[in-house]
Amino acid sequence: MSIPMTRLGNRAFTHEDNADVEREYDRLRDLARAEANKRNDCFERSRRAYEDGDGARAKALSNEGKAHDAKMREYNRQASEYIFRENNAPGRVEPDSIDLHGQFVEEAERILEQRIRADQARGQTHLHVIVGRGNHSANHVQKLKPKVEELCRELGLQYGTEDNDGRIYINLQGGEPVPPPKPSKPPHGGQQHHRPPQHRPPQEEYPEEEAEGLIPLLLRKLEKACCAVM
Structure with a gap:
């Protein structure tokens, strides 16, 4: 279908x-x-x-x-x-952020991987990825966030869901994915840390969205x- x-x-x-x-x-x-x-x-x-x-x-x-x-x-x-x-025009997002709204999943995956590799080559330490909360997706299921997390695992990068669960923080240089504190954010909520597996099993094939x-x-x-x- x-x-x-x-x-x-x-x-x-x-x-x-x-x-x-x-x-x-x-x-x-x-x-x-x-x-x-x-x-x-x-x-x-x-x-x-x-x-x-x-x-x-x-x-x-x-x-x-x-x-x-x-x-x-x-x-x-x-x-x-x-x-x-x-x-992503200047002034609309911070230099250490990328907004993927409006992208199809496979488009977003390609754009994000290019950005990650470019930032790593420049010595950038982290990246905030704006993925959205999935409020308007079918059954309110986020489509992009799981694909971003999958890409991070494939690249061996640690990531964390920020207080705003429509954003993902990626550590580009190793170590814990701990973003700098933002006083304007409410103290509750926290973030979930994810470590890449030491031995990753063969990748499953995902149907194209x-x-x-x-x-x-x-x-x-x-x-x-x-x-x-x-």
């Missing part, structure tokens, strides 16, 4: 109200969804053509679907980069079959 493409949180732009930013972001994501629908339609018609024995038409429709898939990915790339620039961005396995097999009969 196809999982709809969803973003993190109820608003992509998490600072002052700005309808223009939200509108442009939604426009790009809507264009991506439209291309995804066209892609899926082409692949479905390709499958039917193949079952009917029309290999040439099946191959043509498959290629058309691939073209729509490429356009979908491009629109999603533009949306991801656009909202990241807006949310944005299934609209992937070609179903059945269609991959179909494309191979189409190529075989041509």
